[in-house]
Amino acid sequence: xxxxxxxxxxxxxxxxxxxxxxxxxxxxxxxxxxxxxxxxxxxxxxxxxxxxxxxxxxxxxxxxxxxxxxxxxxxxxxxxxxxxxxxxxxxxxxxxxxxxxxxxxxxxxxxxxxxxxxxxxxxxxxxxxxxxxxxxxxxxxxxxxxxxxxxxxxxxxxxxxxxxxxxxxxxxxxxxxxxxxxxxxxx
Numbered sequence: 001x002x003x004x005x006x007x008x009x010x011x012x013x014x015x016x017x018x019x020x021x022x023x024x025x026x027x028x029x030x031x032x033x034x035x036x037x038x039x040x041x042x043x044x045x046x047x048x049x050x051x052x053x054x055x056x057x058x059x060x061x062x063x064x065x066x067x068x069x070x071x072x073x074x075x076x077x078x079x080x081x082x083x084x085x086x087x088x089x090x091x092x093x094x095x096x097x098x099x100x101x102x103x104x105x106x107x108x109x110x111x112x113x114x115x116x117x118x119x120x121x122x123x124x125x126x127x128x129x130x131x132x133x134x135x136x137x138x139x140x141x142x143x144x145x146x147x148x149x150x151x152x153x154x155x156x157x158x159x160x161x162x163x164x165x166x167x168x169x170x171x172x173x174x175x176x177x178x179x180x181x182x183x184x185x186x187x
Contacts, residue, residue: 001026004049004102007074011125018116025108029101037077037101038093043086044079046103053099054163057091058171067171069137070160076126096164146175150183 001023008014014022029048031037037055038044055071057079068091071077082089083106104112113120140149150173153160160169170180 001028001102003051003074007049008122012118012122014118014122015116018112018119021112021116022104022119025112026102026104029103031095031099031101033095033098035095036092037095038079038082038089038091040090040092041088044082044089044093045106047076047078047083047106047109049102050075050077051100051102053095053101054097055093055095055099056164056168056172057093059091065171067168070164070168070172072159072163076130080130096168141174146173146179147183147186149173149175150180151187154187 004026005014005019005022008022026049031053037048040060050071050073052073055077056067057069057071057077058065058067060066071093077093079089079091079093081087086106109123113123140152144152153169153173160172164172166180167177170177173180175183
């Protein structure tokens, strides 16, 4: 819990009453490797903070599995569309390592946001950071070559290459595993 509170304090200051209320609303979850945190077709009702572990979000498209994001320590993860709209998720979220997560339900989060302005501001800042990452990923995928995307990944997120199987990395970069091998051999 202390890691979560410390991380939140980096976004915005939280008063004692808000912190105490938040502590009452979050629960620790220990999950096993390969378990699904969210499954396609089910409504995602929780937002998670990753204290320890590695997760991936993936879609099924034309019979193929496409990894579109990874989550690591100090990330917030959820099926954002499902969590926000209450509609069934179109993605799966799978644990790639045994993980320790802190979960809060949508209802509890909305109650806290109504009661504590500083938590509402904190969530807005977190959403802004999420949106910026999403936009950067979109621009990168549209205007960069496979080699450029891999080099950027090496520079900005080398931990992904250390912890994630190359097949998932290739999918994340939008290339085949063979293309990834060729790019890696040239570098």
